[in-house]
Amino acid sequence: MQDSPASVFEAGETLEFRQQDYVGAMAAFRSLARSKDPLIRAGALLRLGRNLCKNNQVQEALAVYEELARLGSTPVGGDPAELLAREQSMSISRSAAQVAAIYRGLLLRDGWWE
Secondary structure (H helix, E strand, O other), rough: OOOOOOOHHHHHHHHHHHHOOHHHHHHHHHHHHHOOOHHHHHHHHHHHHHHHHHHHHHHHHHHHHHHOOOOOOEEEEOOEHHHHHHHHEEEEEEHHHHHHHHHHHHHOOOOOOO
């Protein structure tokens, strides 16, 4: 099974990378994520999750990555959708844990957390 053509995602990626319009990109990728073609759906979900993260919508991004993981071995950029979804989810979780640790450290330092 081959990957979806990159041109399908061009409009959303233009919004994301050139215009930094993450809300517009999310709308474009949400639309593509409803495709019946699993290749397009998987590519759109990966891109939607990325834009949700950029827009600080972490919980929504995690939900999108769970949806992507259910596509199993469907290829996205040559890698299985499930693998990419798990990798992105882990990255988000690790980042959130690091932020929480820094915040706790600051609170402890300033005597707020005892």
